[in-house]
Structure formats: C-alpha cells, structure tokens
Amino acid sequence: MKKIQDCKVLGVKNLNDDTYILELTTPETPEIIAAGNFAEIKVDHTPDVFLRRPLSIFDVDYTNKKISFFIKITGKGTALLKEAELEQNINIIYPLGNSFKPEANGNALVIGGGSGIAPLLLLANELKIKKSEITFLLGGRKNTDIHLFKEFEKYGTVLITTEDGSLGEKGRVTDHSIFNSINGFTKIYTCGPNPMMKAVGEIASANDIPCEVSLENMMACGFGACLCCVTETHEGNKCVCTEGPVFNVNDLKW
Amino acid sequence: MKKIQDCKVLGVKNLNDDTYILELTTPETPEIIAAGNFAEIKVDHTPDVFLRRPLSIFDVDYTNKKISFFIKITGKGTALLKEAELEQNINIIYPLGNSFKPEANGNALVIGGGSGIAPLLLLANELKIKKSEITFLLGGRKNTDIHLFKEFEKYGTVLITTEDGSLGEKGRVTDHSIFNSINGFTKIYTCGPNPMMKAVGEIASANDIPCEVSLENMMACGFGACLCCVTETHEGNKCVCTEGPVFNVNDLKW
Amino acid sequence: MVDLKVKVHELEFKNPVTTASGTFGFGEEFEEFIDLNRLGGIFVKGLTLHNREGNPYPRMAETPSGMLNAVGLQNKGIDYFINNIYPRIKEYDTEIIPNVNGSTVEDYIEVTERINEIEDINAIELNISCPNVKEGGMSFGISCPSAIAVTEAVREVYDKTLIVKLSPNVTDICEIAKAVEGAGADSISLINTLLGMAIDPHTRKPILSTLTGGLSGPAVKPVAIRMVWQVYNAVKVPIIGMGGIMNAEDTIEFMLAGSSAIQVGTANFIDPEVSIKIIDGITSYMGKYKIDSVSDLIGAMDVEELY
C-alpha cells in the first residue's frame, strides 16, 4: 500500500563529495520493500525544486523503522537533500514502482554504475535468500566513484572498472574481461546510466542471457498520474513509474 | 553608502507569538543609521517568498557590529525569518530610505502602533541627543501587543491605549485623553498602520503641529528602481523607498 | 454546516473541487491516497477516438514554480475507456467527466457520441486547447471560426452538460469565450497550459522531445485568474477555473474571480492529498468569514472601494 509519510532525518553519511546516504526514521513500521522500489521525495524550503524527486530505496530496517537512500548529487534537489538537518521532516511517498525478479538458484551478474547501485544491495539480499550466486560488476570514472565495496563483498565477488584505471580494470563496465566468458551467468541485473544499460543489454541479448534493467526516466508524479515518464516498448509506451522502473531488456525499444 | 551584505544570525528574541527581534552581526562596522532608515531582507530557502522584504532598522551597535530588527509576523516572509537558525547568513541591502528629522529642544509626541514602533527607539535616542522632551503613545489591540515599555521609559513618559482596555486607556491611540490637550507638543512623529497614521495626521494638522509619518507601502526593490511603492503627494507620486518612508503629513494626499 | 454545493449548468457538484484532466489519471491512481468519493468531480485523462502513444520521451521539464509537459494525449482510445476503465470508476460517488479530444471535427463528434451512450456520465469537457498534438487540439481553440465549428458540431450530438476548455495562448480570451458560448457551450473551463519551452544550457538541447510543451503550475496562476475574471465578465455560462491551484486560498481566489468550480492539476503530483486538503480548507475559510454557501463566493471580488 502506497503511503505518504513525514519521516525524520536520522543522518546523512557522506561517501565522497557528491555521494551520500540519507537515513530516515519512518513514523510506523516501513512498508514491505522489494529491490527496485522507489520513493518520491519532497525537497522542501527551496524555490528551485518544484516537483518531488524519485530515489530508489537503498535499505530498509523493519525493526528499527529505518529507511535509507543512496544519493548522487546531480542537481539542485539532490544537493539540497545532503544539507538535511537532523530531526527535520522529509515527506516521502513510497513504495512505488515494480521490482527486480530475482531468479532462484541462478548465477547472477549484477552490474551497477553511478547512482545505479542504489537498489543493488537489496537485490543482492533477495538473490542470496533465493540461493543464487552473485558476481558484482561496478563501474565509475575513478576509484572514488566506487562505493560500498565491503557491503557488496558480503554477497559475492566484486569486479570493478574505472575509466581512468585507478581501481579495477581500466575502461567502462562493458570493457571488463568478464564479458569474454559470460555464458556461465543465468541472469543479468543492471541499473545505471542509460548508455551503460544499453550496452549491457546488447551483450545480454547477443548471449541470450535474460537481463533486467532499472530505468531512471524523469518523472513528474511517480505514481501513474501524469504519463511523463514513459519508455518505448514493443507493446507501446509504458509508464516507468508503475510498469517499471525494472524492465526486461528485450521488451524495450531502445 | 548602500551596501549588500551577508549578515550572520546572532539570535531571535521572541516578544510574543507574533512579534520578535532578529539580531544580526554585520561583516564590517555597520553603516551609519538614522531613525527611519530601513533594510531590504532576502528571505531564503522558501518557494513562497520571491521578493525581498523591507524592515525598519530597530537598533544598531557600531562597536559590536550588530544590527537588529523588530518584526511582527504578517505573512510568509516574516514568519520564516523567525525560524532563522543561529549563524545562518541573511542577505540585506541597507541603509535605505530617508529618516525622521528630529527637532532640537522641542516637546515631541511619538506615536507607534503594531510593527510601527520599530524605528522609534532610534528616533528617541536622536531626540534625546537633540534635547527634546519625549512622550510616547503606544497602541495595540490588547496588553500583549504593547512591547518594549521599559526601553521607551528610559527616554520619556509612556502612554498606552489598548482596544480591549487590558492596558492603559481603552480605545485606539487617537482616543487617548492626551489629545484633549496636545498644544504643548511641538512636533508629532508616528509610524504604524495607515488608518492610525491618517487619524493622527488629521489631529496634527487641525492643531497646526508639524507631523512626520513613516509609511510602509509594498515594495518590490526598495532602492528606487521599480516605482511600485509610490504615495500620492501634492507634488505628484513620490517613491516611498527613496523619498520616504518618512513624510511630512501635510505633503501627503491621503 | 456550510453548504459546499455548486451548480455548473445542470451538473451538481457536491463541492467546487474537481481534478484536472491529465493530472489525475482515471482517479484510480489516487485511490490509495484519498477518498475519491469526497471530490466534486474527476475530469479524466484526455480521450481520443483511437489509441494514441503520445509524444516520445522526454515529455517533462521542471520550470520555476511550474512544469512543462508534452504528453500528447497518450490514451488507449474511447472504446477501451468505455469497456475497460469506466466500469471500474463509475462506482465512485463523484461526477466522472471525460475530456474529449480529436484531430478533426469528426473525431470529436464520434468520441462524444460514444460517451453519450453512457447514462451516468452527465457532462463532457471538450478540449480544444491541447498544445501538444500536431493536429487538432489547440489549433481549434485559438481561432473563433474553428472553435465555433467544433463546439457546434459536438453540441448537435450531445444534450447533456457541454463544457468547453479554452487555451490561454490567445490575444483575446473573451472573443473565444463568447464564440463558444454562442455555439452552445453550457460552461467554459480554463485555462489549459501556456505554450512554453526549456533548453538545457549544458547539453544545449531542448529538454522536451517536441521542443515546446504546456506550462502549468503556480507560475501560470496570475494569467489564469486574469482570464477567468475577463471571461466571467464576458459570458453568462458558468466557469470552471484552473491554473496553478495549490491550496484553498488559491481556490478562493479563482472563485472570487468568477469560477463556479475549480480543477486541481499539477498540484496532485506534488501532494496526492491536496484536493481533499483544499475541500477542508474551503470549509475552514467559510467558517472563519461566516459564509454559509460557497456559491456566494463566485465572482464576489470586491471592486467597489479599492483602497
């Protein structure tokens, strides 16, 4: 059930200059979250941010009534949320959207770039519960763009690419040597910049590996009311906020 | 010389639910302030307040680089300023406008209503330096609307009216018994709601007592650029922000 | 108890608060957030004769106190609405009002005829003001002859309440309003979106796939209020006002300017509960100022003694 809630800021943890984790306390036990679900966050007290901002749910703690977001600053709203004061109320609508469909007993390749890693820890947890093996492939421009290495390591092997070669293999994620032999993987899950997901999707299709991508289209509402967020599919335009954000890559007309 | 400055919030002193004093530290020794001068204050971090807000300068401390404002909440901007955080920067343009012309060696009647008392303590100080006797007449709806009684008392006699009679004489300022014998006064100075100032002005004119009023017209800029703030005078429309806010009541075409 | 009922021609709204077409889906999208039965009415998403995919993504740009949209009337067509959506939403105890669109006069007629067959639907809103379609839409609403042509044609085949929705992108809104009134409109709703555009200074590309889109939200409110007031003084039919309404005070402003009812649009995206908050806010306002019937506010702007 979708809820509109005022949540209190519990903390802002800076990961680097432009990336942070925002932790909120929910007024009641949080709704059940599946990996890929997102929230629409109201950024208050600013003349510049009129609409809510969609953010994937990064983590949820049902016992301690906590919910958190992994945020990369890309503009005014994400910059302002970083300045959130302790105890301040932030209004969120959640949970929104569909979710990844983690395969049971599989061998998963989970690829994240930029803020796209946000839903991937929840996904890893679901995959683990379903007894899938996991290999992570994380990409960034430089070493400081690679976050949460230790957390991912708990769930599986972590591979890395950086464009400047300062960590892991040099190049983009799709340049990684793992793609020389990916036939062992039974499913690919990815979230990140569109060009990255497209490149991953092409490789997946070429190798006949099922692949889910999580899109980050611009949204005005986040719950199916405006039809602004569509993506073209073989069955016509679909709402990314209600029929997505997670799509089977073969359904998309990229 | 007009300055645009970021000033740090030193404190907000609540006088009652809807009235408070905002103290700021200026980055350098404050400009010289005359009673009646005002500042244009930028209320940040709100989508609702687009323009600056004009506020009379209530007090200035040249040694400790402090400047303060006496503010009555009338809407969004004045409500938000009350929530100003310590150390927060507030941008002000000041000093703006003309000032009262305190008479030397006179017998002054100084009348204030509502937020109109804001410039009157500075005025009292100037009158005292010029060796004028001062009688204050302060009006409000009820006793909790009468502020700073002790501060005014340092400069002269303080008379009070409240509409509900909870303090001083019952009625509006112009109902006060002092008006039965005002011929001893050599000049009247007033600031407050327009209807009050008009009533005071009429009495002053009828008794041939010079009278200065300080207007609070709505302003877009505060420094003569927009021509939004005009008041009608016998010499045509005049800018309240540059040719006022203080006017000789006989010049106004009310 | 204050009386919130208002009448728009033969249509009775339980209160003046309705939701704007294209900003409220088919109502269902809000079911988890609010009690839809409390609304005066729901103007559902714009309908066309056939399935329309709308414009390519991106369709949205945020602007100061507003947004641009270029959705372009994406919908599954009138038959899908009648067969698959309406049967579900007709259960709500509120007026469901379809928003009728077309590329040609014939399209408008055909969509209207289909709706005419549905007994419980008491009104339609004729959208001659969509700025986001290449054919039809706004092009009908910005000249008198075409506005008259489509209104007359639809009037011919429809005998329940006919609301015509006007575009603000015109030199003289009164001229158009009088034209559609003369052509048989029972009510006028306004404003649809203002034509606008946005460019990303960094990519140097337009933000919308269609370059231009429709501006909505608080930014347009002053223009909308002005047009409602002008039209109120030009026509006799009741007006349904909209454009940037965010709260009860805005609603009062629209009613004072001459609106018999209002539509809440973009605000629904930011606060899905806003329409209900507005109804409650109007009730408080009426209590505070001792107004018994909300319809006393319609056109009640006090212009006598200005200051």
Place this chain on the structure above:
Amino acid sequence: MVDLKVKVHELEFKNPVTTASGTFGFGEEFEEFIDLNRLGGIFVKGLTLHNREGNPYPRMAETPSGMLNAVGLQNKGIDYFINNIYPRIKEYDTEIIPNVNGSTVEDYIEVTERINEIEDINAIELNISCPNVKEGGMSFGISCPSAIAVTEAVREVYDKTLIVKLSPNVTDICEIAKAVEGAGADSISLINTLLGMAIDPHTRKPILSTLTGGLSGPAVKPVAIRMVWQVYNAVKVPIIGMGGIMNAEDTIEFMLAGSSAIQVGTANFIDPEVSIKIIDGITSYMGKYKIDSVSDLIGAMDVEELY
C-alpha cells in the same frame, strides 16, 4: 580571453547583458552597487511625451516565482529626461537606450524625434507592449495593422537602430514579429510582461489598483524562451531576449533559443548585482565549454539528434 561582444544591427554591445526598461531606473539607482560601465547596455525607464504620474498605489503583487506590476509608465516626460537625466548618465561607458512610449502614433513620433537629436544615443526601444496603460501601449502591439503603423511611422523619423518590443499576450507572436520586421524594425526585443491578476482571498479585493498588471520574473521564462525561439525562426533581424532571467544559465538558454543579447529585469530588484554576476557567469561557462566567442551561442540550440 573570451570574446563577449555581440552586434544588434549597428549597435555593438561589449557583452550581451543589458538591463530591462522599468527595472533599472536610469541606471543611477544601481551606481552604489555595481560598476555600470561593465554592462552591455541600459534600457532606461519607459519615457512618454509628457509627465505621467502612472497608476494609483498599489502597483505591485508578489506571485509564485514572479510579480505583477501596474506602474503605468510613471516618468517626468522626454524633455525632463533629455535635460535633467541624460546629461548625468551619458558618462557611463555603456549603451543607453531609451524606451519610447505613447498613447498615439503622434506621441511615439514626437518622443523619437526628440531622442533623434541626441548624438550619442545609438538606438531606441519602441515599447508597443505595455499592459498597464489605458491608451496606446499594448493595444499597439497585439494586432498587426497597429504594430505596423507605429513602427513605420517611427522608422520614418529615426535612422539609427530601431528595436521594437513585443507583447507576449498574442495568439501568434511570429505574425507580429514579421509585421514589425517588414515595417522597418532593426531588431525585436521580447517579451514584455504577461497580463495577469491577483486577488487577496482575505480582503476579497484585487491586489492591484488597476485589477490587472504585468507578470514578470522566472515564472514567465518558459513562455519567453518559446517565443524567442519561434521569432528566431520567423525573422532575420537580431533578437534581444528577456523574461525571467536570474542567472548566467538562464542567459545561455535565451541565447541558444536565438537571442543576440538579453535584458535582465525583475532579478535586479532581488539582487542589484545580478547583471554583473551574469557577465562573470557567462565568461566561466565559455571557459568550461571552450567557447571563444559568445555570439557562437546565438540560436545554437542543438535540435539535430534529440535523444
């Protein structure tokens, strides 16, 4: 060093940043805040033949991301400007451009003739778009015949750069733009304010003494950008764009849409230093994106490969 120079017909601006008429007084009001010599130009407060008191107070209402004004061209008349103000402000090393207004074509002609006698003034801005006067003003700018009539008449008596300022309150801005271009305009400036209105829900009175006023500020920016782009594609003369510019990014947006220069208006009230900050911001932008000449940005919106 980046090259900030732009040309508008025969007028050379040292940079594209000028200030909008009615929002910058006669420049002097800003002398204590900024170095006026750094500006591309100053469009001074609207001038009329005779002294005008303007409209009664109140003349201003704050609106979401904008404001309404109803100043109504208060000024002391053209002779006062020439004899008492111009001698002072001509010392600034920037283009001083008078904004010419009238109730009749004859008024416009006479004001122009007086200005024509002043050697150092290289251009005038013909304001046929003021929404706040009962006679003349916007009524000239919203129909082609009257826009042509006044432009042609002024063209006849003026041979330096003639900029005509258009009203956005029209159905088809291109039609008007082409009309004034045909009538001899050397440049088009736009947009003037959008006609709007505001009502105080508590007093139930209109906020402006004139009921309606002109909307300016960021709220109108999307409409302004759209009109600049449309006009850029319709005419050959250079465009001076404005409407809601608050910073360098907004300025780039206007230039990409087709403006050769821009005017900063309402933003001056909120930050009297904003025009200088914009000049500095454009310089940084050009550095970041390795653009040598600012004029390369004019109309350079990239519409090739949209997404």
